[in-house]
Amino acid sequence: MKxxxxxxxxxxxxxxxxxxxxxxxxxxxPVPYYKDYKRGWFWYEQEKAPEKPKExxxxxxxxxxxxxxxxxxxxxxxxxxxxxxxxxxxxxAVWRPTPENVEEYYYVQDxxxxxxxxxxxxxxxVMQKDPELSLSKDYPTVVPGQNALVRSxxxxxxxxxxxxxxxxxxxxxxxxxxxxxxxxxxxMRFFEARYGWExxxxxxxxxxxxxxxxxxxxxxxxxxxYRNSADAIPISAGVISMAEMEDKIYRGIRLLAGEITPxxxxxxxxxxxxxxxxxxxxLRRKEGGAR
Numbered sequence: 001m002k003x004x005x006x007x008x009x010x011x012x013x014x015x016x017x018x019x020x021x022x023x024x025x026x027x028x029x030p031v032p033y034y035k036d037y038k039r040g041w042f043w044y045e046q047e048k049a050p051e052k053p054k055e056x057x058x059x060x061x062x063x064x065x066x067x068x069x070x071x072x073x074x075x076x077x078x079x080x081x082x083x084x085x086x087x088x089x090x091x092x093a094v095w096r097p098t099p100e101n102v103e104e105y106y107y108v109q110d111x112x113x114x115x116x117x118x119x120x121x122x123x124x125x126v127m128q129k130d131p132e133l134s135l136s137k138d139y140p141t142v143v144p145g146q147n148a149l150v151r152s153x154x155x156x157x158x159x160x161x162x163x164x165x166x167x168x169x170x171x172x173x174x175x176x177x178x179x180x181x182x183x184x185x186x187x188m189r190f191f192e193a194r195y196g197w198e199x200x201x202x203x204x205x206x207x208x209x210x211x212x213x214x215x216x217x218x219x220x221x222x223x224x225x226y227r228n229s230a231d232a233i234p235i236s237a238g239v240i241s242m243a244e245m246e247d248k249i250y251r252g253i254r255l256l257a258g259e260i261t262p263x264x265x266x267x268x269x270x271x272x273x274x275x276x277x278x279x280x281x282x283l284r285r286k287e288g289g290a291r
Contacts, residue, residue, distance in 0.1 A: 171223040184220040
C-alpha cells in the first residue's frame with residue numbers, strides 16, 4: 001500500500017512538471033506530416049491543398065442583330081455610332097461566318113456605301129452652285145488647264161530668277177573625287193548660261209573652315225546667298241535637277257527678301273488670293289444658306 005502511494009505521487013509530480021513546461025513554450029505552427037519523423041505516416045494526416053484562384057468571368061462582346069435596327073435608324077445614325085456598329089457586324093461575320101451573319105454585314109455595308117454616294121452627289125452640286133469653294137479654278141484637272149498652270153508657274157519662276165541676278169548668288173561645295181559632283185557641275189553650267197548668275201565653287205577638301213561655317217558635311221551642296229543679308233538657304237544636298245533647282249531658288253529668293261513667310265513657302269504670285277493662299281480671308285458663308 002505504501003509503494004502504491006509513492007508511485008501515485010511521483011506520476012502526479014511528473015504530470016504537473018510537463019504541464020508547466022508546455023505552458024512556458026509558445027505555440028508553434030504545426031509541422032507538415034511528411035517532415036515530422038516522429039509522427040510519420042501513421043497519423044493518417046493530409047496537408048491542406050492551396051486554394052485555387054477564382055477565375056474571372058469571361059468577357060462578353062457586343063453582338064449586334066439586324067432585327068434590332070430599322071432602315072431609318074441605320075440611315076440617320078451618327079457616323080461614329082454607325083462606324084462602330086458596322087465594325088461589330090463585320091466582327092460577328094468573321095467570328096461566326098454563317099450565311100446569315102455575312103449577309104447582315106453586307107447589308108449594313110450597302111447602307112454605308114449609299115450614304116457615301118449621297119454625300120458625294122451633294123458635294124458635286126455644292127461645287128457647281130458655289131464655284132468659289134472648288135479647287136478647279138486654282139488646280140485644274142483637265143489637260144489644257146494643267147498646261148496653262150505649268151506655263152504660268154515656269155514663267156513666273158524664270159522671270160523672278162532673272163530679275164534677282166545682281167542681288168543673289170550661289171555657293172557650290174564640291175569635291176574633285178565626287179562622281180555626283182561631276183553630274184551636278186553640268187547642271188550648274190547650264191544654270192549659269194541661262195541666267196548669268198555668279199556661282200562660287202568651293203573645294204570641300206580644301207576649304208574645310210568655310211564648310212564648317214555653313215555646316216556642310218556632304219557634297220555636292222548648293223547654298224543661296226543674298227547680298228543684303230548674312231543668311232543663306234540650302235538649295236540642295238546631293239544632286240538636284242535643273243527644274244527643282246530653279247523652283248527652290250525662286251522660293252529662297254522670295255523668302256530672303258521678306259516677300260513671303262515660311263507658311264507661304266509653296267505659293268506663287270499668281271495664286272495670291274486663291275484657294276492655296278493661307279493668308280487669304282476665309283470665304284464668308286452666304287446669307288440664307290442651309291445649316
